[in-house]
Amino acid sequence: MPVRRIKPMTACFQWLDQIAGAKDQWAVEHNKSTNDIPTWEDMKQYFRDTPTCPAGGTYSINAVNEAPTCSLQNATNGAHILRH
Numbered sequence: 001m002p003v004r005r006i007k008p009m010t011a012c013f014q015w016l017d018q019i020a021g022a023k024d025q026w027a028v029e030h031n032k033s034t035n036d037i038p039t040w041e042d043m044k045q046y047f048r049d050t051p052t053c054p055a056g057g058t059y060s061i062n063a064v065n066e067a068p069t070c071s072l073q074n075a076t077n078g079a080h081i082l083r084h
């Protein structure tokens with residue numbers, strides 16, 4: 001059963017923010033270290049819809065202590081980079 005459902009949003013950086021949040025939650029709930037890397041299977045309980053880059057990029061979840069990335073992160077407008 002999902003503990004928390006994250007409302008889907010449109011922009012890529014918003015998805016990255018939600019992936020980052022889901023990773024933190026996953027790490028706490030499953031007693032993982034910051035070096036652990038969750039799979040999409042691990043992540044899917046936190047999302048009603050699969051995170052999808054609106055421009056067609058591919059997401060890398062990365063380790064808990066790293067920011068998730070989009071394959072389009074070098075795009076000039078910065079829309080595919082996690083903002084803090």
Ligand SMILES: [Zn+2]
Nearest residue numbers: 012053057070
């Ligand atoms: Zn993207």
